[in-house]
Amino acid sequence: MQTEPTQSKNILLLREFVSYLRTLHIDTLEQKWIAIAMMIIAFLVGIITVDALFHGINPPSKVETIDSASVHLSKEFAEDNLGVQRDNSGKIIVRMVALRYSFIPKHLEVPAETPITFRWVSTDVLHGVNIPMTNMSTMIVPGYVAEVTTTFPKPGEYPLLCNEYCGLGHNHMWSTIAVIAKEEWVAKTTATPPALTK
Numbered sequence: 001m002q003t004e005p006t007q008s009k010n011i012l013l014l015r016e017f018v019s020y021l022r023t024l025h026i027d028t029l030e031q032k033w034i035a036i037a038m039m040i041i042a043f044l045v046g047i048i049t050v051d052a053l054f055h056g057i058n059p060p061s062k063v064e065t066i067d068s069a070s071v072h073l074s075k076e077f078a079e080d081n082l083g084v085q086r087d088n089s090g091k092i093i094v095r096m097v098a099l100r101y102s103f104i105p106k107h108l109e110v111p112a113e114t115p116i117t118f119r120w121v122s123t124d125v126l127h128g129v130n131i132p133m134t135n136m137s138t139m140i141v142p143g144y145v146a147e148v149t150t151t152f153p154k155p156g157e158y159p160l161l162c163n164e165y166c167g168l169g170h171n172h173m174w175s176t177i178a179v180i181a182k183e184e185w186v187a188k189t190t191a192t193p194p195a196l197t198k
């Protein structure tokens with residue numbers, strides 16, 4: 001809470017500043033350009049607001065923390081829990097660990113035309129992840145879980161690259177994603193393993 005004297009002092013300062021602005025000479029043409037620039041800014045802020053409120057488009061990295069030093073001991077990012085998984089509701093989740101200089105696992109197989117939620121953590125420094133030719137890109141900040149949900153429209157092989165400089169091996173840090181037809185993926189993942197022949 002501000003006290004009365006500080007408030008009136010601030011108002012006084014503001015008034016002084018406004019009257020100072022009035023004394024400034026701004027060319028008419030310049031005023032027009034200022035107005036145009038302001039309108040552009042308002043338009044862009046408007047787009048961001050509408051997307052955030054009505055389309056649910058937000059920055060990818062949620063504020064979800066994790067201890068980077070003990071990622072391997074965490075339940076979710078333990079080694080045998082990494083890779084592609086389908087939860088009980090049928091949602092597909094991919095968990096990956098980023099560390100200098102690779103992503104674990106090295107190769108993934110996911111279905112096309114299906115929403116896939118990626119969750120990444122870093123065990124050391126700041127990494128990034130980018131899948132070229134898609135809109136998928138995010139930072140992986142140590143101490144936080146980065147989450148992005150995306151859909152691959154058609155089958156193909158995609159590289160998954162680190163796009164934040166993380167050290168000398170940065171350009172060797174990548175994995176691959178094989179996007180396969182939805183039906184093929186379902187058949188592959190639900191097929192019962194063949195019985196062992198003696």
Ligand code: CUA
Pocket residue numbers: 099100101126127128162163164165166167170171173
């Ligand atoms: Cu990891 Cu660059």
